[in-house]
Amino acid sequence: MKNNSFIIKGDIIYSKSKMELSWYKDGYLVCEDGVSRGVYGDLSDIPESCRTLPIEDHTGKLVIPGMTDLHLHAPQYGFRGLWGDMELLDWLNIHTFPEEARYADSAYAKEAYAIFVDDMLHTATTSFAAFSSIHVPATELLMDLTEESGLRAYIGKVNMDRNSPDELREITEGSFSETLRWLSDVKERNYQNVRPILTPRFIPSCTDELMEKLGELIRETGLPLQSHLSENRSEISWVKELCPWSQSYGDAYEHFHCLGDLGNRTIMAHCVWSGDQEVELMKKNGVFIAHSPSSNNNIASGIAPVRKYLEKGLNVGLATDMSGGTTASILRIMTDALTASKLYWRLVDETAKPLTFPEVFYLGTVGGGAFFGKTGSFEEGYAFDAVVLSDEDLRTPLKDRLDPAERLERYCYVAGERPVDHKYVSGRKLL
Amino acid sequence: MKNNSFIIKGDIIYSKSKMELSWYKDGYLVCEDGVSRGVYGDLSDIPESCRTLPIEDHTGKLVIPGMTDLHLHAPQYGFRGLWGDMELLDWLNIHTFPEEARYADSAYAKEAYAIFVDDMLHTATTSFAAFSSIHVPATELLMDLTEESGLRAYIGKVNMDRNSPDELREITEGSFSETLRWLSDVKERNYQNVRPILTPRFIPSCTDELMEKLGELIRETGLPLQSHLSENRSEISWVKELCPWSQSYGDAYEHFHCLGDLGNRTIMAHCVWSGDQEVELMKKNGVFIAHSPSSNNNIASGIAPVRKYLEKGLNVGLATDMSGGTTASILRIMTDALTASKLYWRLVDETAKPLTFPEVFYLGTVGGGAFFGKTGSFEEGYAFDAVVLSDEDLRTPLKDRLDPAERLERYCYVAGERPVDHKYVSGRKLL
Numbered sequence A, B: 001m002k003n004n005s006f007i008i009k010g011d012i013i014y015s016k017s018k019m020e021l022s023w024y025k026d027g028y029l030v031c032e033d034g035v036s037r038g039v040y041g042d043l044s045d046i047p048e049s050c051r052t053l054p055i056e057d058h059t060g061k062l063v064i065p066g067m068t069d070l071h072l073h074a075p076q077y078g079f080r081g082l083w084g085d086m087e088l089l090d091w092l093n094i095h096t097f098p099e100e101a102r103y104a105d106s107a108y109a110k111e112a113y114a115i116f117v118d119d120m121l122h123t124a125t126t127s128f129a130a131f132s133s134i135h136v137p138a139t140e141l142l143m144d145l146t147e148e149s150g151l152r153a154y155i156g157k158v159n160m161d162r163n164s165p166d167e168l169r170e171i172t173e174g175s176f177s178e179t180l181r182w183l184s185d186v187k188e189r190n191y192q193n194v195r196p197i198l199t200p201r202f203i204p205s206c207t208d209e210l211m212e213k214l215g216e217l218i219r220e221t222g223l224p225l226q227s228h229l230s231e232n233r234s235e236i237s238w239v240k241e242l243c244p245w246s247q248s249y250g251d252a253y254e255h256f257h258c259l260g261d262l263g264n265r266t267i268m269a270h271c272v273w274s275g276d277q278e279v280e281l282m283k284k285n286g287v288f289i290a291h292s293p294s295s296n297n298n299i300a301s302g303i304a305p306v307r308k309y310l311e312k313g314l315n316v317g318l319a320t321d322m323s324g325g326t327t328a329s330i331l332r333i334m335t336d337a338l339t340a341s342k343l344y345w346r347l348v349d350e351t352a353k354p355l356t357f358p359e360v361f362y363l364g365t366v367g368g369g370a371f372f373g374k375t376g377s378f379e380e381g382y383a384f385d386a387v388v389l390s391d392e393d394l395r396t397p398l399k400d401r402l403d404p405a406e407r408l409e410r411y412c413y414v415a416g417e418r419p420v421d422h423k424y425v426s427g428r429k430l431l
Helices: A074-079 A088-104 A106-121 A136-149 A172-189 A208-221 A233-242 A249-255 A276-285 A293-298 A306-311 A330-347 A357-372 A404-415 B074-079 B088-104 B106-121 B136-149 B172-189 B208-221 B233-242 B249-255 B276-285 B293-298 B306-311 B330-347 B357-372 B404-415
Strands: A006-017 A020-032 A035-040 A055-065 A067-073 A125-131 A152-156 A194-196 A225-229 A266-270 A288-291 A315-318 A386-389 A422-425 B006-017 B020-032 B035-040 B055-065 B067-073 B125-131 B152-156 B194-196 B225-229 B266-270 B288-291 B315-318 B386-389 B422-425
Touching (some): A006 A357, A006 A404, A020 A357, A055 A404, A067 A266, A067 A288, A067 A315, A067 A357, A074 A106, A074 A125, A088 A106, A106 A136, A136 A172, A152 A357, A172 A194, A172 A208, A225 A249, A293 A330, A293 B330, A306 A330, A315 A330, A315 A357, A357 A404, B006 B357, B006 B386, B020 B357, B020 B404, B055 B357, B055 B404, B067 B266, B067 B315, B067 B330, B067 B357, B074 B106, B088 B106, B106 B136, B125 B357, B125 B422, B136 B172, B136 B194, B152 B357, B172 B194, B172 B208, B225 B249, B249 B276, B293 B330, B306 B330, B315 B330, B315 B357
Parallel strands (some): A006 A055, A067 A125, A125 A152, A152 A194, A225 A266, A266 A288, A288 A315, B125 B152, B225 B266
Antiparallel strands (some): A386 A422
16 A cells, blocks of 8 residues: 555545536545545445545535636636726736736746745646746746645746736747747646646647647647637638638637647636537537636626537537636635526527536536546546535524535535635645 | 724725725725724824824735625524535535534534624625524524624514425424514614524415515515525426416515515515516615526526616615525625626626726625625715725736736635634624
C-alpha cells in the first residue's frame, strides 16, 4: 500500500449515469494510491486489502467528486461582478483589456494570481482550464501557483495578433516564438498537475498566419487547444467577414486544424449560436463544449441549446467563464444551467426539455472532467478528487426527511458559493 | 433628543433617483429618533442639533438602506432549493401543499418560523410582505416572531376555498370568519412593526363568494391586499374559464374590488404575462408589482417585462417569492433581475433595454419600500432602515480603485447571500 490511501466516511453522492445520481448515507469512499476504489454502503463490503485503511470521518457532511471548470480567464478574476451595465465591447475595452495588460507586470500578476488560486482552492473545483494573458512570465507564475496549490489545470498563454488594443496585440512571429519559449520553459518544470494548452483568443483576434502556425504545432506536438466559439451573433458575422471561405465559425477553426480535427483534445467555450454544420464538426472531432450560462446571461449572449448537444452525444462540461461569469463556483453554475435551460424551453424552443439536477451535476463532474482523463466520478479507477461540503447550518425543519441528493440540490441553490470544508486531488488533501 | 439617535460612519450608498446612485466614501448618515436626517460628506456639514450624536463607526464597510422583499411564502421556506426537477403542478402537490398543511401544527410552525425569521434577520431585508398559510394560530405565531425580531412586515393569513387539496381547502364561510378572528386578535396585540394584509391565494383557489366578501372587507377597513397575477399562461387561461365575464385576469380581481380599486395598497406578484388592459388597471390603481425573477426562472414562468412597467410609471419592487425563488437575499435578486432583463432583451424584445444596476437597486429599496411608507432611502424623512455589509474579504488587486457603488455591485454578484454585519430598522439596531 502506497501513500494517499484512506477511506472517507460521509454522505456520498456521484453520477451513476448521465441521468441518475448515486448516493450513500453514511457511506465509505475508498482511495487507494490516489485513485478511487469505489463507494461502499458498509465497511464489510470494502475489498479486504483496503478495509484497514485509516478513516477520515466526515459523517453528516456531503462528499462529492471534485468539479471541473472548463473555461475561465484568470486575469479577469479581479473584476468579477463589475459590470457597470456595459455591453460586451465597452466591457472589453473598459475592464478586460486594460486589466489584462497589467499582467505584463509580474509583481502585479503575482499578487493577483495568488488571490485567484487561493480562492479557487476553496471552491468545489478540482480541475480547471484557464486562459492566462499574452504574457509568458505571468502565465508561468500562474502555472507555478496552481501547481503549488495542488489543483489540476490546463493553462494557456493567450495568442492574439490582430483586432486588439496596442498593449495586448502581438506581432505574429513574436506570438508564436513566445509560445514556443513558454512551452519549453514549462517542459523543464515537470509539473505534476498542471499542463499547457494552446490558446488562440478567438479567430477575430488571430491572423490566418498565426492560426496556421498553431495548427502545425498541434500536428507536431498533439497539444490540446482552447478557444471561443459562436458566443454571439455579431461575432459570428465578423468571422464570416474575416474568413469568407468558411462554412461556419467552427469550420474556420477546423480549416486551421484548431477544432480537434488532429485528434488533440479541444475546448470551445459558449457555442450559444452553433448551427448544424458546426455541431456536426464538433461531434466528429469530439470537441468539448464549455457551457457558461452565467457569462451568457451577463453579456446577454443568449442561451446555449445544451439539451440538443446532449441528445446529439456531444461532450459538454460546465464553466464559470470568469469574469464574463461572476461566480467562481461550479455548484452555482449548475443552478444557472438549470434555470437557463428552463427559460430556453419556455421562450425559445418548447421541444427542448429543461435539464435536470442529475444532468447538470454530471456535466459539472464527469462531463467536463473527461477532458482531464478519468476524473469527476467515484467509480473505481477514477482519480480520487473529492470535496466535502457542510450543510449543517442551512437550517430547515425538513432536514431529517431529506436524502443526500436533495441536500446537495439545496446546497447548490442556497449556498453554492461558500468555501468548501475539505478538498482532495488525486488523494492529496489540499484542505 | 429622543432615543434611536446616532450617526453612522461608513461608505454610504443610496438611490438619488430611479436611474442614479448617490454614494459617499467615509460619509456620515444621521439618524434622529428613528428617522433619517440625511447623509453628509463631512461631520461639519451635519445640522448642529445632531452634530454631537454618538457615532457608530463602520469605516470601510458598505452602508445601504434596508431592502424590501415584496412577496414570499413563509411556510415554503423550509424547502427552498428543493426542486427535484418538477414543474409547477407537481411541485405544488409534492412540496408546497403537504408542507403548508403541516402548519396546522403550531409546534411545527413555531420551529419552522423561528428559523425563517432568524434567517431573514440576517439578510439585507428590513421590510417584507409574506403569505402565511390558512392557519390562524400559525399566522399569529409568525407575526409574533417577526415583531420580536424588529423586522417590518405585512403578513397575511391565506384564503383558499376551491381547487385546493382537502387539508388546505377552507369552507367559504369558515375562511372569512377565520379572517375576521385573525384580524381581531392582531388588533389586540398592538404590534409596532407588523401589520395584517388580506391574502386570497389567487383567483383559481378562491370562489366568487369569498372574493366578494374580501372586497367588502376592504371597503369597510381599507386593509391592504396581496395576491398573484398572470404568473403563467395556463393559469391565465384557467382564470378566463373561471371568470368568463372578465376582460383579463387583473380585471377579475378588480371586479371583486381586490385590485387596489378602493384605494387600498395592493401587491400583485409576478405579472409575467400581463396584457395592456391589465397593465392599465394596475397603473390606474397604483398596484405594486412584485417582480420575482428567481421564481420566474425556476418555475419556467418566463420573464416579466419590467422595462415596460417602469416606462409606464407602474410601482415595481423586487421579491424573492420563496420558495418558488430559492434565495432569501434581495441583493441576489437584484442580479437575477438584471440578467433576466438582459435575456428578455436578447430573446424576446430587442426594444426593451436591459435594466441597470442603479435601477434594480432602486427597485429593491425605494421601489418596493414605498409599499411600507417612506422606507428604502437615506433622504431626510425616511425611516432609518440600514444594513452594513463587509466586503473586506472579497479580495481583488483592484480594491483601491473601486468606488463604493462598484464595490456594492460586486458584492451583490459575488456575495449577495451572505449574512449582513449589522442591521437597523427605524433606528433600532437589530444586529
